[in-house]
Amino acid sequence: MTNRNEETAVQLSIDQIVVAVNSEDPEQQFLGMQEARKMVSGGDIPIDLMIGRGIVPTFIQFLQHNDKLQFEAAWALTNITSGTTEQTHYVIQMNAVPHFITLLQSPYMDLVEQAVWALSNIAGDGAAARDIVIQHNVIDGILPLISNETPLSLLRKIVWLMSNLCRNNIPSPPFGQVRRLLPVFSQMLLSQDIPILIDACSSLVNVADAENNGIQAVIDAEAVPRLVHLLQSSDFRIIALALHIIGNIAFGTDQQTDSLISAGGLTKLGLLLQHSNGHIVQETAWIISNITAGSQTQIQAVIDAGIFQQIRHLLEKGNVKAQKNAAWTVTNTILSGTSEQVLNLIENQKIIKPYIDLLEINTYPAIINVVLLGLEKLFRFSEQICGTENLCLMVEDLSGLDKLKALLFHEKEYIKRIAYIIIYIYFKTT
Structure with a gap:
């Protein structure tokens, strides 16, 4: 294929471009197409003007050529699909998607990369555009492109395209198709490349958030040990994304949570x-609380x-x-x-003092409510096991009773009520 770095020095007006691309002369077609690409890429001409002059369908026709014209057309169309939703949808309406899918089988990697880029732009433009790309069997086209020999630049764009196929969850993408991508995303979690890791993690976030069976599908793809490993990443974005997915797993069934613990x-x-x-x-504390x-x-x-x-x-x-x-x-x-676990909190972890101290955070009644809920249960637990006398003494020694009495004047009625119940039942002789 002709060297992509060959650039003409000729500058054409929009009228001259229209004439050139509609010419029967291959050299004129290439000259007009290349100049159009440069003007669109450089922002020298509004995309809407090019659409209005009716030459975008000609660009799409050029995708079906098997020479250097394909690349220039693919490049120009990629820039058009990075524009507004209306501009992207115009490219879709002109039936560009199946031609980009066909280009995924090209022997020329730079042309394949351009096609992947354009399809990524289209798939990322919303659920309707995403589903059109999926319906044209894009997954069948991109999966064979992934190997140990795939150039990094191309691999990044493939993973970005795959990520866009999982986005826009209203409505969600067809899960049967998304599931086919999960083993690849799981494998990409082993990458050392930050953009690939971010896109792979973002995709798994979308899957785990959108589907009732998404969490299990992520687990089945053997992603959990790799996500756990990413928790030690030096990149905040990767940690945050991995935590999000792990949080979904910890919020799932006991068996799903066990997969996290086992990893x-x-x-x-x-x-x-x-x-x-x-x-x-x-x-992280929220995840631990769910566990x-x-x-x-x-x-x-x-x-x-x-x-x-x-x-x-x-x-x-x-x-x-x-x-x-x-x-x-x-x-x-x-x-x-269990009783042993609760006693461990009290005797070994020394957790009760800082726990009771939270009763003083008057501006955050939700925290006070959480602590009161635990204290009430702790007293009932002690009552069943060995009586509440020692627990009452400990709470008093930690100024807990004073804090409970102060809550009788709290502005929230439910706080007052729980504090009163604890005091009345367990400290009624005080």
């Missing part, structure tokens, strides 16, 4: 509770991972959102844990 997720999550970024810390809302085996795994040391630190010094999630971690353990 070593708790160790990495424990480290992230010490991260310098507050958003990552609070998201402790699961089975007693899962609660024990959290205890065994030493995570409650970091939870105690968050209760003491975390930002408000992190404190709330840490409080839920404790409350869920009290609500669902």
